[in-house]
Amino acid sequence: MNEKIKKYKLLNIKLTPQRLAILDYLEGNRMHPSVEQIYKHVSRRFPSMSYATVYNVVNTLVKHKVVKELSIDPDKKRFDPDMHTHHHMVCIKCKKIMDIDIDYSLHVPEQVLEGFTLMGNHIEFYGICAQCRGKDKD
Numbered sequence: 001m002n003e004k005i006k007k008y009k010l011l012n013i014k015l016t017p018q019r020l021a022i023l024d025y026l027e028g029n030r031m032h033p034s035v036e037q038i039y040k041h042v043s044r045r046f047p048s049m050s051y052a053t054v055y056n057v058v059n060t061l062v063k064h065k066v067v068k069e070l071s072i073d074p075d076k077k078r079f080d081p082d083m084h085t086h087h088h089m090v091c092i093k094c095k096k097i098m099d100i101d102i103d104y105s106l107h108v109p110e111q112v113l114e115g116f117t118l119m120g121n122h123i124e125f126y127g128i129c130a131q132c133r134g135k136d137k138d
Ligand SMILES: [Zn+2]
Pocket: 091, 092, 093, 094, 095, 096, 128, 129, 130, 131, 132, 133
């Protein structure tokens, strides 16, 4: 049994070929795809797979903490298989999402926390990517 299958077995996810195709597509994927994009990709290999199936599988993966759900794109939810803490920047024109792997060590003063225990943070930067900026020039 390979490592990947072992990992998913631990999560108690029944591994159908369709689910494996989705997991394969997401593994190491840094595009932060939407369900539509995942569906477009896997339906090439599994034309009978429905959008609803892809949607359900992705949500199961989110529930099992295999994939993170991002709300940085206001148009649609995006998904990130990289579960370690990192930040994102999004292009407001093409909606490309890129990773920022910097620890900003943000400090929240005690009096603001009011006993709240901080567990993490996620910073969303937005702007215009190099490609889109290039397009603007001509
Ligand atoms: Zn862009």
